[in-house]
Amino acid sequence: MRHIISVLLENEAGALSRVAGLFSARGYNIESLTVAPTEDASLSRMTVVTEGSEQIIEQIIKQLNKLVDVVKLLDLTEGAHIEREMMLIKVRADGAEGREEIKRLIDIFRGRIIDVTDTTYTLELTGTGSKLDAFIEALGTTTILETVRSGVSGIARGEKSLHV
Amino acid sequence: MELNGAEILIRFLKDEGVEHVFGYPGGAVLYIYDELFKQENVKHILVRHEQGATHAADGYARSTGKPGVVLVTSGPGATNAVTGIATAYMDSIPMVVITGQVPTGAIGSDAFQEVDAVGITRPCVKHNFLVKDVNDLAETLKKAFYVATTGRPGPVVVDIPKDVTIATTDYVFPETVDMRSYNPVVKGHPKQIQKAVDLLLSAKRPMIYSGGGVVLGDGSKELIDFTRALGAPITNTLMGLGAYPATDEQFVGMLGMHGTYEANMAMHDCDVLISVGARFDDRVVGNIEQFCPDATIIHIDIDPASISKSVVVDVPIVGDVATVLSDMVTLVNKGKKDQDSKALKVWWSQISEWRNMDCLKYDRNSALIKPQFAIETLYNVTNGDAYVASDVGQHQMWAAQFYKFDEPRRWINSGGLGTMGFGLPAAIGVQLAHPDAQVACVTGDASIQMCIQELGTALQYNTPVKIISLNNRYMGMVRQWQEFFYESRYSQSYMETIPDFVKLTESYGHVGMRIEKPGDLEGAMKEAFAMKDRLVFMDIVTDQTENVYPMIQAGKGHHEMHLSPERELA
Numbered sequence: 001m002r003h004i005i006s007v008l009l010e011n012e013a014g015a016l017s018r019v020a021g022l023f024s025a026r027g028y029n030i031e032s033l034t035v036a037p038t039e040d041a042s043l044s045r046m047t048v049v050t051e052g053s054e055q056i057i058e059q060i061i062k063q064l065n066k067l068v069d070v071v072k073l074l075d076l077t078e079g080a081h082i083e084r085e086m087m088l089i090k091v092r093a094d095g096a097e098g099r100e101e102i103k104r105l106i107d108i109f110r111g112r113i114i115d116v117t118d119t120t121y122t123l124e125l126t127g128t129g130s131k132l133d134a135f136i137e138a139l140g141t142t143t144i145l146e147t148v149r150s151g152v153s154g155i156a157r158g159e160k161s162l163h164v
Numbered sequence: 165m166e167l168n169g170a171e172i173l174i175r176f177l178k179d180e181g182v183e184h185v186f187g188y189p190g191g192a193v194l195y196i197y198d199e200l201f202k203q204e205n206v207k208h209i210l211v212r213h214e215q216g217a218t219h220a221a222d223g224y225a226r227s228t229g230k231p232g233v234v235l236v237t238s239g240p241g242a243t244n245a246v247t248g249i250a251t252a253y254m255d256s257i258p259m260v261v262i263t264g265q266v267p268t269g270a271i272g273s274d275a276f277q278e279v280d281a282v283g284i285t286r287p288c289v290k291h292n293f294l295v296k297d298v299n300d301l302a303e304t305l306k307k308a309f310y311v312a313t314t315g316r317p318g319p320v321v322v323d324i325p326k327d328v329t330i331a332t333t334d335y336v337f338p339e340t341v342d343m344r345s346y347n348p349v350v351k352g353h354p355k356q357i358q359k360a361v362d363l364l365l366s367a368k369r370p371m372i373y374s375g376g377g378v379v380l381g382d383g384s385k386e387l388i389d390f391t392r393a394l395g396a397p398i399t400n401t402l403m404g405l406g407a408y409p410a411t412d413e414q415f416v417g418m419l420g421m422h423g424t425y426e427a428n429m430a431m432h433d434c435d436v437l438i439s440v441g442a443r444f445d446d447r448v449v450g451n452i453e454q455f456c457p458d459a460t461i462i463h464i465d466i467d468p469a470s471i472s473k474s475v476v477v478d479v480p481i482v483g484d485v486a487t488v489l490s491d492m493v494t495l496v497n498k499g500k501k502d503q504d505s506k507a508l509k510v511w512w513s514q515i516s517e518w519r520n521m522d523c524l525k526y527d528r529n530s531a532l533i534k535p536q537f538a539i540e541t542l543y544n545v546t547n548g549d550a551y552v553a554s555d556v557g558q559h560q561m562w563a564a565q566f567y568k569f570d571e572p573r574r575w576i577n578s579g580g581l582g583t584m585g586f587g588l589p590a591a592i593g594v595q596l597a598h599p600d601a602q603v604a605c606v607t608g609d610a611s612i613q614m615c616i617q618e619l620g621t622a623l624q625y626n627t628p629v630k631i632i633s634l635n636n637r638y639m640g641m642v643r644q645w646q647e648f649f650y651e652s653r654y655s656q657s658y659m660e661t662i663p664d665f666v667k668l669t670e671s672y673g674h675v676g677m678r679i680e681k682p683g684d685l686e687g688a689m690k691e692a693f694a695m696k697d698r699l700v701f702m703d704i705v706t707d708q709t710e711n712v713y714p715m716i717q718a719g720k721g722h723h724e725m726h727l728s729p730e731r732e733l734a
Contacts, residue, residue, distance in 0.1 A: 010345055013294070014282060025287050055476065062469035068291040068311060071345040164344065 002031070003057050004076040004083055004154045006162050007046040007064060011037050015069040019046065022067065028052065028060050032085075032151035043071065043164065049152045071164055080157040086124070086150040087132045088114075092143035093121040102142060109135050120145060169298045169329040170195035173262070176305045178205040179337040182233050184224060184596055185209065186217040190237025191277060192264030195329040209596065209625055212617035214241050216589040218248020219615065222257050223553055223590030226576045228597045229382060231258040231312050238264045239277030242323075243284065247583060249319045250288035254580025255403060256380055258317035260308050261285075267327040268296055281323045290318030298331040306338040315348030316467040317380055348466060352483030352491060360462040360479045361495040363436050368507035369514075370396035371434035371456075373419065373448075376403030376579065377441015377465060383486035384408070384572045387440060390489045393496040395508055397515055399427035401442050403579040406569035411548075416515060417524075420448040421716050422561045425523035426515055428714070428722040431456055433514070438462040441485045444475045445580070446718070454721030464488050523714050523727055524565055532707040533682050535559060535634045539566035542604060542632055545689045550602040551576060551594045553629075555587035555611030558640035561712045563606040585614030588631065592618060595627035602630070602693060609635040609662050609703075619672040622699045630692050631701040633665060636708045644711045669701035678703045 009015045016035055023030050031049040038045045050060060057075070064070050076083070093099045102121055106113060111125035125135055129152060136144070156162070167175065173196055177185065186209045189197045200208050211217040214236045221232025232252075236245050242263040252259045266275040282294045291311050293304045304322060312320040364370050372394070378387050384407045391398045391414055398408050399419040408415055417424030419431055431437070437459040442448070449455050455475055463470075463477040464485055471480040481488055526536045539562050542550070552567055554560045554577040569575045576594055578586040591605035612633050622629060634640075642657040666676030675698050679688045685704070692700040713728035 014286075017283070018286060021286055055472065059469065059473060062471075066467070066469050068343070068346050 001054070001057070002049065002051050002077070004081065004152060005048045005050065005061065005064065005073060006076055006154055007048065007073040008038070008071045008162060008164060009044050009046060009067075010069045010071060011042050011044045012069060015044065016046075018067050018069055019048070019064065022063055023050075026059075026063065028056065034151040034153055040164070047151070047153050072162060074156065074162045076154045076156055079160060081154055082157060083128055083152050083154040084126055085129050085132055085152050086126045087135075088122060088124055088148040089136070089144060090120055090122045090146040091139065092119065092145060094119045098142065102139075105135075105138055109138070111135070165335060166332050167335045168195070168332045169301055169324065170199040172298070172301050172333070172335045173305065173324070173329070174199045174203060174206060175335060176302055176337065177233065178203075180305070180309055182206055185233045185235050186211055186221040186224070186593065187235030188214050188217060188237065188241060190241050190264065192238035192266060192326045193235060193241075193329070195326065196235065196262075196264070208235070209621065211589065212620045213615065214244035215247050215585065216615050216618045216621065218245045218259070218261065219251065219583075219586050219589035220593035220596075220618070220621070221259055222248060222252045222586075223576050223593030224597045225252075225257050225259055225593075226590070227551055227573050227594040229573065231260055231309060232593065234259065234261040236261070236263055237277065238266055238281065239279050241277075242279055242281040246284060246288065249285055249321065251578050251581045251583040251586060252319040253288045253290070255376060255578065256317050257319065258312040259319040260312050261319060261321045263321060263323045265294070265323045265325040268325045269327070271325065281321065285321045288319075289321050292321035292323065294323045295328055296325065298328050298333045301328065301333075302335060303338050303341075306341045307343060310341045310343070311346060315346075316377075316470075349468075349482050350484045350487055352464065352481045352488035354491070356479055356481045357488060357491050358495060360438065360481060361492055361499060363460055363462060363479065364394055364396070364438060365496065365499045365503050367434075367436035368504055369433060369435045369511045370394060370508075371430050371437045371459070372396050372398040372440065373401070373431065373437060373442055374398060374404045374407055374440040375401040375442025378404055378407040378485050379572045381441060381466065381485040382572075383441065383484075383489055386486045386489035386493065389493045390496065393493050393500065395503075397430050397512070399423065399431065401445070401448055401579075402564055402577065404442065405564060405575045406572045409570040410568035411570055416519070418564055419722075420445075421450070421718070422565065422712050422714065423716075424565075425521045425714055425725060425727065426518035428716065428725055429518045430515055432722040434459050436460050436462070438464070439477070440464050440489065441466075443470045444473065446474070449475060450716050451719050451721045454723075521727070526710075526728065530682065530707060533679070533685060533704055535562050535636070535706045535710055536566055537682060538632065538634055538685060538704050538706060539563050539606070541685050541689055542606070543567045545686065545693055546602050546604065550574070550604045551591075551598060553577070553587050553591035553594055553603065553605045555605070555607040556582045556584045557608050557611055558636075558644065558710075558712050559606050559608045559611070559634045561641075562634070584611040587611060588615050588629070589618045589621070591629040592622050592625070592627045595629050596625065603627075605629050605631045607631060607633050608640060609633060609637060609665070610639040610659070612665075613662075616668070619669065619674060619699070623673045626697065627699065628695070628697050629699050631699070633701065633703050634706045635665070635703050636706050636710070637662065638708060641712070647711070665701055665703040669699075674699040674701060676701045676703065678705070680705045
């Protein structure tokens with residue numbers, strides 16, 4: 001099953017490679033991994049999306065907790081949560097009809113056009129991974145020049161929060 | 165007081181109570197070595213190869229419980245230390261390894277003798293640090309010792325760039341350490357403990373399986389109290405030998421691949437199993453599907469990640485083994501009247517039956533020296549009271565089977581990583597920690613050649629280790645597997661040339677002996693151990709064809725042991 005694990009870790013050089021090294025050394029899957037500092041500059045927040053049996057997920061959580069740089073973690077998939085991913089996508093947009101079609105499509109998906117040239121659009125879209133996938137699918141015959149996806153960030157719903 | 169980084173390091177080691185540092189100098193650590201030169205509190209042991217430094221510090225740590233301390237230079241100094249660091253990591257040995265590093269400004273420039281020591285060691289340390297600012301040095305060192313010695317112990321690397329060793333700052337010894345992200349659990353959950361005790365008391369065929377965690381956690385006394393209170397049979401893993409006295413009636417021997425018949429059969433047939441500070445290693449478990457098929461499993465471990473890692477357990481208890489076991493003893497004594505003593509009696513008579521198989525039997529009338537006989541002789545000559553450091557291979561298994569360890573921290577071997585070359589430097593470390601004790605290094609003609617340069621160290625520091633080298637002219641364990649599983653194609657397991665170990669030893673300034681007849685063994689060994697201030701290398705020519713039995717083939721169940729041909733003929 002797919003799990004989203006949120007990790008608070010010491011914002012220190014090498015902390016990211018400890019997590020990445022753990023996953024590769026023990027053969028765990030990483031679907032995506034994002035990391036950035038939090039409002040507390042001494043802490044980074046990481047979101048790891050991984051997949052495995054219950055036993056493997058339990059091991060991943062224990063092994064992550066065992067890393068000396070990991071302060072706290074939470075398996076978001078255990079409860080109600082929100083996940084978001086941001087995508088920047090540059091597409092070929094020449095010819096009035098094609099340009100209009102892309103504009104309509106990005107409106108439907110509640111995204112934005114953030115850069116325009118005579119021949120291209122750069123689009124910004126936020127949502128779950130499957131929404132982003134659906135958008136790419138919907139682009140159909142439009143030529144995609146470049147895709148950048150941020151990887152998943154997640155947060156628990158309601159009062160529950162991961163903090164020190 | 166303003167001190168430079170090198171002074172801070174040496175002052176810190178003294179203040180932390182470190183007496184011995186095992187190391188080898190080089191460019192990046194010259195300021196540190198200069199400070200070592202100026203003082204007498206911290207004694208430096210100069211090895212002949214950095215791998216030897218790590219194993220010696222490791223042996224020192226295993227035999228004392230104190231952290232072993234290593235000091236090596238950057239680049240090859242650090243990479244040579246990696247095997248020893250990984251060895252300590254696999255067996256959870258507390259160690260602090262200080263590696264020199266090129267100056268901070270040169271890091272990343274492929275400077276002379278530069279490696280990314282933190283990166284290279286990351287997968288085989290409990291934690292590691294790169295100290296970029298002298299102001300962080302003392303605090304980082306304190307953290308390193310704290311992390312290495314608490315919770316599930318392990319090696320910690322502190323990488324110190326050369327410019328940090330010459331930069332200055334105020335030094336105050338940090339008495340305490342505060343790490344928000346590191347808080348090992350000590351006390352076990354009372355409800356889980358009660359649940360475990362209820363299960364054990366209601367068991368008809370209870371079994372105790374204890375490992376290296378009991379040695380590391382100084383829980384031997386509590387384990388003995390617990391085992392006696394429960395009245396159950398107990399087996400030790402290779403790493404746990406000595407934690408429970410091997411001569412005690414309730415001890416059924418080591419378990420696993422080369423464990424005794426009675427230990428493995430008891431594992432297979434038990435109905436409640438309690439694992440204490442053991443990690444269900446593949447050499448112990450064999451086939452996971454067939455592991456303890458009828459048992460409800462309880463597991464005490466200080467490391468939550470060890471629990472249900474390979475074998476899923478029913479009652480996990482996270483905590484320090486000594487603390488949890490002493491809580492259990494109270495509860496077992498309270499509930500003992502409800503124990504099914506009749507069933508327990510039946511269980512013990514079954515175990516006696518298994519014991520009567522005499523699974524360790526070997527040919528005592530052989531004209532050749534049987535390796536088992538050599539270990540038995542060692543046991544008798546040393547009155548079972550020696551520290552035995554072992555290398556890796558057949559001799560290691562025979563030592564584990566035939567030397568009956570009655571006390572913890574006496575059996576020093578590389579169990580997890582299986583590092584050939586470990587034995588001699590480890591024995592030197594043990595002897596330095598226990599100058600008056602009998603210290604034996606059980607080894608073989610292949611293993612001993614992997615760190616034989618440490619004979620030089622042994623002379624320099626007068627560590628009168630007795631080397632018991634079982635010389636079968638083969639890499640015995642490789643040969644055994646090739647005989648069993650590769651139709652006796654002995655591919656590269658025989659060295660065409662091996663040195664004359666007697667002459668080699670003598671050239672290092674020690675005493676060498678060659679023993680070829682069983683009848684000469686005891687006398688020679690007595691003579692060797694009587695030389696209290698000399699290292700003696702006993703080159704014992706053994707039967708080349710002897711194999712280690714019993715044996716469970718990798719991936720087989722505990723009840724599928726091969727017994728020795730002697731046993732099967734009997």
